Amino acid sequence: MSPRPWWAKLGHGSLILVATVYCLFPIYFMLVQSLKTPAEDVFGNPFIVVNPTLENFQELFQREGEVRGFVGRALRRSYPFLDWLVNTLVVFAGSVTATVVASVAAGYALGRLRPPGFQWWRRAIFATYIVPQTILFIPLYQVVSALGLDDNMLALLLIYPTMALPFCVWMLSGYFQQLPREVEEAALIEGASRAGAFFRIVLPMSRPVLVAAGIFTLGIVASDFMIASVFLLTPHNQTITAGLGTFDVALDELAAVAGVNLLAIPVVTISAVFARGFVRGLTASMVEGA
Amino acid sequence: MAAARSAGRTRDIRLAYLLLAPTLLLLLTTLAYPIGWEIWTSFTDLSPLKDGSAEFVGLTNYGRLLGDPEFWRAALVTVVYAIITSVAKLALGLGFALLLARPFRGRALVFLAIFIPWAYPAGVSVIGWYWTLSPPTTTAYAPAMGHLKHLVDGTFGTGAWAFTSIILFNIWRGSSFIGVLLLAGINAIPPELFECALLESKSRWRRFRLVTVPLLRPFLALAVFLSLTGAFADLANVWMLTAGRIVFPVIGTHAYVLAVKAGQYGPASALALTLVPFLLAILLVLFRLFDPPRREAT
Numbered sequence: 001m002s003p004r005p006w007w008a009k010l011g012h013g014s015l016i017l018v019a020t021v022y023c024l025f026p027i028y029f030m031l032v033q034s035l036k037t038p039a040e041d042v043f044g045n046p047f048i049v050v051n052p053t054l055e056n057f058q059e060l061f062q063r064e065g066e067v068r069g070f071v072g073r074a075l076r077r078s079y080p081f082l083d084w085l086v087n088t089l090v091v092f093a094g095s096v097t098a099t100v101v102a103s104v105a106a107g108y109a110l111g112r113l114r115p116p117g118f119q120w121w122r123r124a125i126f127a128t129y130i131v132p133q134t135i136l137f138i139p140l141y142q143v144v145s146a147l148g149l150d151d152n153m154l155a156l157l158l159i160y161p162t163m164a165l166p167f168c169v170w171m172l173s174g175y176f177q178q179l180p181r182e183v184e185e186a187a188l189i190e191g192a193s194r195a196g197a198f199f200r201i202v203l204p205m206s207r208p209v210l211v212a213a214g215i216f217t218l219g220i221v222a223s224d225f226m227i228a229s230v231f232l233l234t235p236h237n238q239t240i241t242a243g244l245g246t247f248d249v250a251l252d253e254l255a256a257v258a259g260v261n262l263l264a265i266p267v268v269t270i271s272a273v274f275a276r277g278f279v280r281g282l283t284a285s286m287v288e289g290a
Numbered sequence: 291m292a293a294a295r296s297a298g299r300t301r302d303i304r305l306a307y308l309l310l311a312p313t314l315l316l317l318l319t320t321l322a323y324p325i326g327w328e329i330w331t332s333f334t335d336l337s338p339l340k341d342g343s344a345e346f347v348g349l350t351n352y353g354r355l356l357g358d359p360e361f362w363r364a365a366l367v368t369v370v371y372a373i374i375t376s377v378a379k380l381a382l383g384l385g386f387a388l389l390l391a392r393p394f395r396g397r398a399l400v401f402l403a404i405f406i407p408w409a410y411p412a413g414v415s416v417i418g419w420y421w422t423l424s425p426p427t428t429t430a431y432a433p434a435m436g437h438l439k440h441l442v443d444g445t446f447g448t449g450a451w452a453f454t455s456i457i458l459f460n461i462w463r464g465s466s467f468i469g470v471l472l473l474a475g476i477n478a479i480p481p482e483l484f485e486c487a488l489l490e491s492k493s494r495w496r497r498f499r500l501v502t503v504p505l506l507r508p509f510l511a512l513a514v515f516l517s518l519t520g521a522f523a524d525l526a527n528v529w530m531l532t533a534g535r536i537v538f539p540v541i542g543t544h545a546y547v548l549a550v551k552a553g554q555y556g557p558a559s560a561l562a563l564t565l566v567p568f569l570l571a572i573l574l575v576l577f578r579l580f581d582p583p584r585r586e587a588t
Binding site: 012015016019020022023024026027029030033041042043044045046101102103105106108109110113114115116118121123125127128129130131132133135136137138139140142143158159161162165167169194215219222223224225226228230240241244245253256257259260263264267268271272275278279280282283286 | 302303305306307308309310312313316317319320321323324325327328331385386389394400401402403404405406407408409410411412413414415416417418419421422425426428429430431434462463466467470471473474475477478508509512516519522523525529542545546549550555558562565566569570572573577
């Protein structure tokens with residue numbers, strides 16, 4: 001190809017710049033706010049932080065019951081943030097694991113074992129994606145309390161996987177359907193059992209697709225706000241998302257933005273580490289023979 | 291030999307159902323039962339505020355909806371919201387994907403930048419967005435945002451700013467995911483095809499329309515599907531970004547208020563279920579586009 005003219009390069013470069021700024025600016029803005037002292041929040045420049053401080057983050061971890069001081073006559077409560085953090089970790093890790101395991105099993109069943117009508121199973125499971133859990137609060141609540149999971153984070157472990165499963169099963173069954181059978185047959189001929197062939201050969205080579213399913217689930221789980229706040233009511237049982245929703249905007253803006261960042265940093269880091277695998281997995285699962 | 295094979299097949303089928311069991315169990319408890327309950331309730335006058343058992347009222351709840359201007363307003367807002375956000379997300383996402391398709395210096399970092407809005411946990415980033423767009427009055431940038439809010443509300447009516455902020459947030463996060471999804475699609479196109487196309491046609495637009503779009507079709511269909519279903523059922527973003535002060539109700543928030551706050555289970559169920567035919571129609575149209583185009587032997 002002939003070398004591109006300078007204006008094409010310039011156009012391409014500025015498009016890239018605009019896209020990057022557009023994507024990152026809101027995140028940068030939230031990060032800057034969380035590093036501000038109250039004084040700088042009121043009088044400083046909104047776009048930069050001159051004297052960064054971690055006091056907003058420290059405030060989150062203050063022990064419960066301690067009075068953090070007053071704003072006017074309003075008492076500033078402290079929050080069981082450490083409990084929220086632990087609950088969030090359990091819920092996120094548990095939901096992702098449960099979803100990936102269940103969808104690998106279902107995907108293998110539909111893509112490789114192919115029971116009668118497997119294409120219809122596959123479509124039916126995917127079709128359930130159109131039913132949003134967020135319009136089903138009342139009956140979901142009945143299910144949750146019938147199982148004795150009222151105000152318990154296990155309720156989220158029950159509901160979250162269902163939000164990601166339809167897509168993950170669709171993806172994984174498509175992937176297993178396209179995976180050449182010879183891969184397994186070679187191992188079977190050499191005397192490996194079906195399970196042995198699956199765990200030693202099929203699973204390791206499917207890593208990108210597993211990563212794609214896991215990261216997709218993490219994205220879905222981390223984006224929920226309504227279900228966490230409706231089903232978890234006692235402060236000690238809440239996740240970070242549900243807990244931050246109870247913050248008083250006017251009094252605790254900075255601490256809340258710090259809390260937002262504290263949850264976002266690990267989630268974004270994990271996603272970023274696996275980002276390339278995510279793309280490769282999406283490609284592999286959607287395209288014949290890839 | 292044939293008998294052994296068919297015994298093996300029976301075993302495979304049994305194993306398949308066993309492996310499907312956890313998924314089906316989850317879907318039954320948290321999806322099939324609730325949907326069944328909603329359907330049944332939508333034909334009754336069930337309410338926790340009413341003594342005695344629920345009575346079957348037939349289509350009354352649906353009939354009342356059709357005559358309720360609030361419902362039509364919510365439906366219109368929902369459709370507008372879904373269309374605006376989907377078109378914008380698709381356009382931006384396609385732009386991102388095409389931008390990233392060709393190698394350039396620093397591409398890995400730009401890719402991460404585009405990926406991050408989706409990866410950033412939306413359950414909390416929506417809180418951050420709310421406080422950025424509607425800051426407490428003490429904050430340094432509050433006056434500027436206040437001006438902007440009054441300007442938008444003054445031009446388009448009360449609540450327009452809140453609605454705009456919801457749309458902006460949805461587009462910001464959604465375009466990131468669609469960009470990544472379409473990039474995965476572009477990566478799947480064999481480079482030889484692009485080279486062939488280059489010989490066939492000089493027009494970049496023709497190459498895009500005749501080669502890239504058809505090969506991306508399953509990915510584009512999936513992107514449209516995820517975007518529309520997400521927007522139609524959206525409740526959390528609207529709720530959070532307006533702090534529960536719903537000026538522009540969508541079907542999701544309307545149903546939530548009716549069920550959880552007002553305790554009118556029957557009408558609320560009917561309302562929530564009006565979404566399903568829409569979503570089903572979208573699904574049926576797009577289903578045929580999902581499966582990758584069969585590559586004929588060439």
